[in-house]
Amino acid sequence: MTGQRTLEDYLQRYAETGPLALAVAGAIDAVASAAVEIADLTGKGQLAGILGVATGRNSDGDLQRHLDIRADAIIRRCLGRIPIAALASEEAREAEICDPQGRICVAIDPLDGSSNIDINMTVGTIFSILPTPDDLAGCFRQPGTAQVAAGFVTYGPQTSLVLSVGEGVDVFTLDRAAACFRLVRVGLQISTHAEEFAINASNRRHWDAPVRTFVDECLAGVDGPANRDLNMRWIGSLVAETFRILTRGGVFLYPSDARPGYGDGRLRLVYEAHPIGFIIEQAGGLASTGYQRILDLSAQSLHQRVPLMMGASHDVRRIEELHCDPLLIASTTAPLFARRGFFRL
Structure with missing residues (x-):
């Protein structure tokens, strides 16, 4: 036992x-x-x-x-x-x-x-x-x-x-x-698809377009690209958010944004993002800045800050797609082609 x-x-x-x-x-x-x-x-x-x-x-x-x-x-x-x-x-x-x-x-x-x-x-x-x-x-x-x-x-x-x-x-x-x-x-594994997402939604007006688009897709539920309903959570404690993802799945976003002091993200790479990223990957999930794998980064200073998006592999890959392909954001937000747009049947 x-x-x-x-x-x-x-x-x-x-x-x-x-x-x-x-x-x-x-x-x-x-x-x-x-x-x-x-x-x-x-x-x-x-x-x-x-x-x-x-x-x-x-x-x-x-x-x-x-x-x-x-x-x-x-x-x-x-x-x-x-x-x-x-x-x-x-x-x-x-x-x-x-x-x-x-x-x-x-x-x-x-x-x-x-x-x-x-x-x-x-x-x-x-x-x-x-x-x-x-x-x-x-x-x-x-x-x-x-x-x-x-x-x-x-x-x-x-x-x-x-x-x-x-x-x-x-x-x-x-x-x-x-x-x-x-x-x-023993041997915790994270589900590939999230049923919950965590982000501080009060900062929406400061987010970059890829983050807004991903959260909009989550909120659209079965009517959007995610094709499933998701619950939203936010605790504001990295260890609590990570423990929840490890035990019942999900995705967590602490992105960079337009507020002063948040342009490079807020979490520290060396003693927050690196160890948490290591844990998440060992459980089958992914941890990313939105543009690249967290574990591939080397710190330039001891207290260097980074954005962190982590959890279910399918959803983190979607976040990276939205960050790396501006045309993809345009195609998902253009009224002409939106699910509720002109061509909806």
């Missing part, structure tokens, strides 16, 4: 496959240990002094909350027990060189979706594990395809660890009584 197998058992078996795997297993175990502490903090909320109000801004200009800082400190302490070459965090301007002899580098978003903490919605931790390159300065400039493992933790009604070491996607749930994660789902 999968529920009886612990993360420790899982990692011990994986670590036996080689020295690099041993280092990766150590980092995953450290993140899991930190997650147990963070889950306790988020579960207690204001009883533990956790508030959703902003306390300042991080080095990249985003609002920083009390729990962001505490989660970052917990993860740093746990990862500090093992030999990693470098650590990059959303909460720090520069990457920290830890042990130059370490086999791996770790990039982390300590608390994704922290703006949701005061309304009791799901938040999480995202992590990416990379092999240490010959030039340590280029550790976090590697393409997403270089990742050897990635995952995220959701702190919600259950605390779940979603993990891939390059052999599919497995899910572990925190057994609070035993303070350990237990394997509950």
